[in-house]
Amino acid sequence: MSLPKPAMRGLLGKRLRFHLPIACGLALVAAASFKFTVTEPRKQAYANFYKRYDSMKEFNATREAGVFESVRPAGK
Structure with missing residues (x-):
């Protein structure tokens, strides 16, 4: 009794047909979750900051603290 030969012909194509759609689906899910959990709240936070900035x-305030060397504080 001998072992059967492994099916090597077309093995890559078979594995790609199975794994490629899964990989693309997971990539889309990861991109969408990053967009809605990180970038959208960040954009909203920037918008809120610059509304009242x-x-x-x-x-x-920076000039009064003496940070700038070329601008004298007011009243001096």
């Missing part, structure tokens, strides 16, 4: 107030 006052750049002149930030500039004046």
Whole structure:
């Protein structure tokens, strides 16, 4: 009694027909979950921040702290 020969002809094609749709489906699920759990909340957080952000107030606070060397604090 001898062992049967392994089916090598067309093995890659058979395995790809099975695994490629699964891999594509998992990639789509991962991309969609990343989009809705990471990027959308991040975009919303940036939008909320810039709705109430006052750049002149930030500039004046930074200038008063003495961070800028070329801009003198007000009143000096």
